[in-house]
Amino acid sequence: MAFANSFAPMWVIGLVVAATILILIFDVVVLGRRPHVPSNRETGLALGIYISLALLFGVYVWVAGGATLGGEYLAGWLTEYSLSIDNLFVFLIIMAKFNVPRQYQQYALLVGIVIALILRAIFILIGAQAINAAAWIFYIFGAFLIYTAIKLAKEYAAHEEEHDEGDNAVVKFAKKRLPFTDSWDAGTKIRTLDSKGAKVYTPMFLVILALGTTDLLFALDSIPAIFGLTQDPFLVLMANIFALMGLRQLYFLIGGLLKKLVYLSLGLSVLLAFIGVKLILHALHENNLPFINGGEGLPVPEVPIWLSLTVIIGILAITAVASLIKTRRDERINAAG
Secondary structure (H helix, E strand, O other), rough: OOOHHOOHHHHHHHHHHHHHHHHHHHHHHHHHHHHOOOOOOHHHHHHHHHHHHHHHHHHHHHHOOHHHHHHHHHHHHHHHHHHHHHEEEEHHHHHHOOOOOHHHHHHHHHHHHHHHHHHHHHHHHHHHHHHHOOOOOOHHHHHHHHHHHHHHHHHOOOOOOOOOOOOOOHHHHHHHHOOOOOOOOOOOOEEEEEEOOOOEEHHHHHHHHHHHHHHHHHHHHHHHHHHOOOOOOHHHHHHHHHHHHHHHHHHHHHHHOOOOOOEEEHHHHHHHHHHHHHHHHHHHHHHOOOOOOOHOOOOOOOOHHHHHHHHHHHHHHHHHHHHHHHHHHHHHHHHHO
């Protein structure tokens, strides 16, 4: 079992995961009965609670597992959170594409995120098993992150749109095989009756499907990235949970600010490249491939977690500050011109 290699005893893992599931179920039930546009106070309070829970969990890891594991969790959580912010751009596009009424957007986000959490948990378990079975998987993870970093940097340099606004394969398949209505009269329901009394799926079903599956595509980058910071599957899972649990609050709280983070893709490309190199170095250090140094590890330097944490915080800070400086400068130029 993947979690058997975690620092935490199984009863703690079960308790924390169960508590998380209960919180998500409570949110789904409450929001399902009362769809609405959240106020800044509501979103700010919820976001503050989720961030506090994430930090409190970090304190537990630090006390129970030691400073190294505590640093690994914090670095992983910050990385997942920064990568999840990039998801918000896609979420904005999806909401606009399906013309989702604003009072239903919070519910769609929540259910889509729950689906993404389930799919990510499966992905994490598979990744943990792969790591336990073969250390060479770090070569693949590292190479993929470096490839993704180069791709993001090229897209930024070419000023291309990073995300495709078209439907993904799952949504296209659903549209082709299932009956749908374009009306939002059914609210948050995923099935309703049309004018002829036949059962049809609603736009909410497509939106939830698009949100959940699109976020899974982002996991192809984020899961290998966090495995480059910690190999404890429990920490990987909780970092993903806490990053996604606060995502819908960020959607409403800083929706306008997202457009000002003009260097976000560039900053993320540097971040992914750094973690990719870290993974390659770790793979070389633990090498057991017979065609590399006769199957023996190489005496290459490994990046300590304190340095990883420093680099991650530095990249995020520089990205945010540089983006805001450029945005304000452009606004002054436009105002003067």
